[in-house]
Amino acid sequence: MIRRVFLIGIAPAAVLLALGWWHAPAQPPAAGGGRPSASVSECKICHSGPHEGLRDYTEKCKSLEFIRLDESLIWERHDPHSLAFAVLKTPLGQSMSERLGYDVTKAPQCLTCHAIDQNPANGLKEKTAAQFAAGDSLGIGCTGCHGLDRAWQTEHYRMEDKGNISTVPWRTFTPGDKQKAGLKNLRHPVVKAELCASCHIGNSAEGKVITHAMYAAGHPPLPPFELVTYTRDQPKHWKEPGELKYFASLPADQLRSLFSARPASEELATVKQLAIGMIVALKAEVNLLAANAATLPPHGDLDYARFDCYACHHDLKTPSDRQKRGYDGPPGRPPLKAWIGSMAQIITDHAKQTKPSDVARLAAEFPAKWQAVRDAAYAKPYGDPVRMTQAVKPLVAWADDFVKALDESAVYSTDESAKLKSMLAAKVATEKTHADPEAAIALGWAYQSVSSAIEGKPAPTRTALNYYHGLRPTATGMKPVAAGTMTGARLKQFNNFDAMEFLKAVGVK
Amino acid sequence: MQRRGTIVVIGLAAWLAVGTLAAPERPASLRSSEPAFRPSPVASCAAAGCHGGGLVGKLGSEQSTWVSGDPHANAYRILFNDHSQRIMHNLGRGEAHRDASCLACHGPASNACFDGQPADAASDGVGCDSCHGNSERWLPVHFESGWKSLSDSEKQLRFGFRNTKNLVTRITMCTSCHVGDASREVNHDLIAAGHPRLAFEFTRYHTSPKYAKHWTESQAERDVQIKGWFIGQVATLRASVELAEVHSRANATHPELAERSCFACHQSLDGTTKRGSGRAAWQPWAVGTLVVLERNAPVLFPDVAPLPTDRLRQLNTLQNLADPSPVAIHELARDVRRDLERWLNEASRAKSLTQPVPVDAVRSLAASIALSAAQQPADWDALAIHYLSAAALHHADPARFAGWTQTLEQLRDKLRYRQGYDSPRAFDREAVRGLFQQLQRSAGPDR
Numbered sequence: 001m002i003r004r005v006f007l008i009g010i011a012p013a014a015v016l017l018a019l020g021w022w023h024a025p026a027q028p029p030a031a032g033g034g035r036p037s038a039s040v041s042e043c044k045i046c047h048s049g050p051h052e053g054l055r056d057y058t059e060k061c062k063s064l065e066f067i068r069l070d071e072s073l074i075w076e077r078h079d080p081h082s083l084a085f086a087v088l089k090t091p092l093g094q095s096m097s098e099r100l101g102y103d104v105t106k107a108p109q110c111l112t113c114h115a116i117d118q119n120p121a122n123g124l125k126e127k128t129a130a131q132f133a134a135g136d137s138l139g140i141g142c143t144g145c146h147g148l149d150r151a152w153q154t155e156h157y158r159m160e161d162k163g164n165i166s167t168v169p170w171r172t173f174t175p176g177d178k179q180k181a182g183l184k185n186l187r188h189p190v191v192k193a194e195l196c197a198s199c200h201i202g203n204s205a206e207g208k209v210i211t212h213a214m215y216a217a218g219h220p221p222l223p224p225f226e227l228v229t230y231t232r233d234q235p236k237h238w239k240e241p242g243e244l245k246y247f248a249s250l251p252a253d254q255l256r257s258l259f260s261a262r263p264a265s266e267e268l269a270t271v272k273q274l275a276i277g278m279i280v281a282l283k284a285e286v287n288l289l290a291a292n293a294a295t296l297p298p299h300g301d302l303d304y305a306r307f308d309c310y311a312c313h314h315d316l317k318t319p320s321d322r323q324k325r326g327y328d329g330p331p332g333r334p335p336l337k338a339w340i341g342s343m344a345q346i347i348t349d350h351a352k353q354t355k356p357s358d359v360a361r362l363a364a365e366f367p368a369k370w371q372a373v374r375d376a377a378y379a380k381p382y383g384d385p386v387r388m389t390q391a392v393k394p395l396v397a398w399a400d401d402f403v404k405a406l407d408e409s410a411v412y413s414t415d416e417s418a419k420l421k422s423m424l425a426a427k428v429a430t431e432k433t434h435a436d437p438e439a440a441i442a443l444g445w446a447y448q449s450v451s452s453a454i455e456g457k458p459a460p461t462r463t464a465l466n467y468y469h470g471l472r473p474t475a476t477g478m479k480p481v482a483a484g485t486m487t488g489a490r491l492k493q494f495n496n497f498d499a500m501e502f503l504k505a506v507g508v509k
Numbered sequence: 510m511q512r513r514g515t516i517v518v519i520g521l522a523a524w525l526a527v528g529t530l531a532a533p534e535r536p537a538s539l540r541s542s543e544p545a546f547r548p549s550p551v552a553s554c555a556a557a558g559c560h561g562g563g564l565v566g567k568l569g570s571e572q573s574t575w576v577s578g579d580p581h582a583n584a585y586r587i588l589f590n591d592h593s594q595r596i597m598h599n600l601g602r603g604e605a606h607r608d609a610s611c612l613a614c615h616g617p618a619s620n621a622c623f624d625g626q627p628a629d630a631a632s633d634g635v636g637c638d639s640c641h642g643n644s645e646r647w648l649p650v651h652f653e654s655g656w657k658s659l660s661d662s663e664k665q666l667r668f669g670f671r672n673t674k675n676l677v678t679r680i681t682m683c684t685s686c687h688v689g690d691a692s693r694e695v696n697h698d699l700i701a702a703g704h705p706r707l708a709f710e711f712t713r714y715h716t717s718p719k720y721a722k723h724w725t726e727s728q729a730e731r732d733v734q735i736k737g738w739f740i741g742q743v744a745t746l747r748a749s750v751e752l753a754e755v756h757s758r759a760n761a762t763h764p765e766l767a768e769r770s771c772f773a774c775h776q777s778l779d780g781t782t783k784r785g786s787g788r789a790a791w792q793p794w795a796v797g798t799l800v801v802l803e804r805n806a807p808v809l810f811p812d813v814a815p816l817p818t819d820r821l822r823q824l825n826t827l828q829n830l831a832d833p834s835p836v837a838i839h840e841l842a843r844d845v846r847r848d849l850e851r852w853l854n855e856a857s858r859a860k861s862l863t864q865p866v867p868v869d870a871v872r873s874l875a876a877s878i879a880l881s882a883a884q885q886p887a888d889w890d891a892l893a894i895h896y897l898s899a900a901a902l903h904h905a906d907p908a909r910f911a912g913w914t915q916t917l918e919q920l921r922d923k924l925r926y927r928q929g930y931d932s933p934r935a936f937d938r939e940a941v942r943g944l945f946q947q948l949q950r951s952a953g954p955d956r
Contacts, residue, residue, distance in 0.1 A: 212787045213786065213787045215787065216786060216787025217787070221778070296832060297832060297834070299763065299832065299834065299835050300832040301764060301831075301832060304787070309778070312774040312775065313774060313775070313776065313777060313778045314775065314776075314777055315775065315776060315777050315927075315930050315932045315934040316771075316775050316930060316931040316932040317929060317930045317931050317932075318592075318595075318703045318931060319595060319703070323595070323599055323702070323703060326599075327599070327701075330600075330698050330701075331599050331600065331698055331701035331702045332696075332697040332698040332699075332700060332701025332702070332766065333698070333701075380762050380763065380764075381697070381762070381763075381764055381765075381766050382764065488779060491777070491778050491779055492779065495777040495778075495779075
């Protein structure tokens with residue numbers, strides 16, 4: 001009898017408990033503090049929608065007024081980040097391994113973006129495959145962006161009962177405290193932008209660099225990076241503070257100090273994000289230029305991947321649209337990626353005419369500093385490493401100052417956002433932009449992001465990227481698709497880029 | 510009259526005896542090595558009693574033939590057309606017909622002298638003196654009876670006359686514009702602005718139906734075309750190496766992208782092309798047929814030393830590294846240039862240059878070209894130069910190579926630029942390789 005009870009009742013429960021599938025109020029595992037954990041399944045226990053086991057949270061602590069609670073489901077079912085490692089094992093990944101001469105599933109220079117680096121501090125040369133949490137189910141999982149440290153992973157859901165009031169103290173921790181526990185403060189627009197840009201553009205210090213040799217071996221080309229468009233199409237597994245009741249009830253100074261946000265009536269959070277994202281993107285790219293230049297002899301060529309792909313990679317004809325639109329530098333000298341500069345330019349152009357004056361003052365400094373970097377790129381084909389090293393330093397310092405000023409002082413109210421929107425429309429409609437598909441795409445996406453923010457309704461998901469790669473959401477509802485499978489279709493559309501069609505799709509004309 | 514002729518000969522001989530004429534290392538036809546005499550305008554040759562007889566195609570009417578049917582006569586005029594104006598606009602420079610770097614090829618006679626006075630003869634285009642040598646000194650004496658008894662180098666060094674009957678002299682002179690040299694080139698900035706790329710292959714140019722010739726060959730056409738092809742390849746190599754030498758100088762712009770394989774970069778990406786390392790090879794147009802040249806130099810020119818290719822191979826390897834040192838390139842290129850010039854100079858004096866090409870040499874050449882073609886990397890320039898080489902043989906000896914006709918036509922269709930484009934958009938590499946393998950199968954003896 002006892003044995004039967006044990007086998008039927010207790011043993012399975014014990015097994016379930018051990019596996020963490022017990023749908024009781026979640027018990028914090030032993031706090032580890034400092035130990036990295038890349039687990040996705042542990043987060044999923046709670047973040048898979050408001051189920052029975054989370055009743056204490058949803059009813060007593062009103063968790064649904066603070067977060068979505070279904071983040072893991074969104075990530076798992078819809079987010080391409082979940083495929084980040086699995087794609088290395090596809091036929092494309094295999095043929096890349098053959099052409100590059102190393103196994104992409106084990107090479108640190110691939111895993112830095114396609115897996116979770118559990119020791120980000122060591123340099124690329126010291127990294128080994130073993131230090132990465134890599135697996136088909138892991139991809140770029142939760143902790144890869146939000147923080148590896150078990151301390152915050154266990155602390156953030158600790159509930160305190162004071163009489164009949166239950167709270168989650170974590171919500172009142174300062175960003176500094178949260179950071180000490182190992183959380184990456186992704187609510188801060190600069191922190192978020194730098195994290196995303198570190199893979200989607202690159203970061204040499206973290207070993208995240210796509211070289212031209214990788215592209216030649218088949219790596220899909222990286223599209224222009226517009227942060228708000230990318231996060232919208234992940235799709236977002238979070239809501240902005242303005243969309244959640246908890247934040248609406250906070251006094252403005254707490255909203256600012258704890259969650260880096262302003263009241264929704266004062267500022268459109270996604271427009272602030274867009275602006276900061278554009279400057280952070282510029283900084284990420286020029287840091288790659290500097291890191292590359294530092295490794296070269298004075299006569300060396302910067303890696304071709306730093307330049308506009310399509311400045312070389314196009315069929316020739318004369319007369320051509322390319323010749324008609326004119327050249328930034330001497331004809332025949334590969335230019336840097338046009339979208340990097342044109343995005344930053346629009347933000348500074350807008351900022352120049354705003355108050356407060358420190359934002360406007362800094363904005364006015366951009367053109368000369370950017371020109372110096374471009375001059376270094378044109379000084380000889382594939383850039384002059386010595387001049388580039390010198391030109392990048394002031395631009396990076398400027399970018400740091402400017403994003404700080406944007407974050408602290410600039411307010412992207414509805415009115416200012418409307419001004420930015422009309423400046424984007426004007427810029428995107430010029431002939432010069434039309435002749436550069438990447439600039440048109442980046443600015444078009446930005447226009448769409450700002451428009452949706454002003455209108456207060458989310459843009460239809462994935463349409464802008466869909467145009468770009470000619471694909472539509474699948475019938476099963478937006479299963480994530482690996483970029484590598486879309487490369488041919490994307491490039492075909494890109495090579496036959498119709499600026500007017502694209503701009504219609506994003507709503508400019 | 511006869512006494513006057515004798516006096517001239519003795520005078521010339523005496524003058525020549527003064528200086529010892531050691532065989533110069535550099536081909537005497539190279540502009541950079543010839544004495545700095547001034548050209549005369551075409552008008553100086555065009556008298557009806559001299560070369561302007563009006564009977565196009567006949568002896569004594571060379572200028573008449575040139576002006577009516579030689580594309581060189583248009584070289585200056587085209588600087589005024591829409592295309593040229595667009596190029597200058599794209600470069601942000603002034604007018605093409607006043608631009609020294611354009612005139613260096615399109616109108617080189619701005620420093621002419623006529624009747625003792627300076628004259629600007631740029632508007633002649635590529636006139637008589639551009640090929641035959643600046644005539645300041647030889648114009649008054651080249652019809653004298655003693656002239657013909659002078660050696661080529663005597664004519665060249667003392668009077669500035671180039672004997673264009675000599676294939677080596679002629680072709681090295683062609684490459685000075687059609688490939689480039691230390692004083693003139695079409696670089697990538699110019700090409701990006703709209704100038705057509707330079708892609709020289711002698712036999713193709715020589716046999717072009719648009720080219721009305723104002724001379725007759727002293728050898729059979731078959732031999733001109735075959736030997737001309739070969740000399741053209743070596744001369745193109747020499748000129749390319751000279752350009753590498755120039756581009757690697759301390760104050761030059763490097764890398765010079767015009768030295769690289771054009772379509773390695775210039776093709777739309779489609780996400781499926783399986784090609785190489787992500788670097789554009791150095792001069793595949795010039796270097797592509799190297800193995801063929803090496804094997805067949807002793808076959809076509811048995812009385813000339815073997816073609817020196819060791820240092821050329823080193824230069825090729827160096828150029829294809831990442832970030833090669835310009836200093837290293839410069840020194841090696843200089844040595845390679847001298848190696849090739851020595852060979853060309855020897856070939857210009859060789860008996861084999863003026864003898865018929867033996868049948869087994871033709872067979873050997875055909876087999877080499879086909880084999881080399883089938884082994885080429887998937888680079889359009891390398892494949893195209895092999896096509897042209899095979900086509901040159903076919904044109905020279907159509908009876909022997911009748912079996913190649915269909916394959917060559919298919920190759921031409923697969924390699925040609927697409928309608929509306931200046932590039933071989935999405936050309937089918939595997940199909941081209943397959944067609945070369947077909948050529949190889951039919952390139953054996955007596956087929």
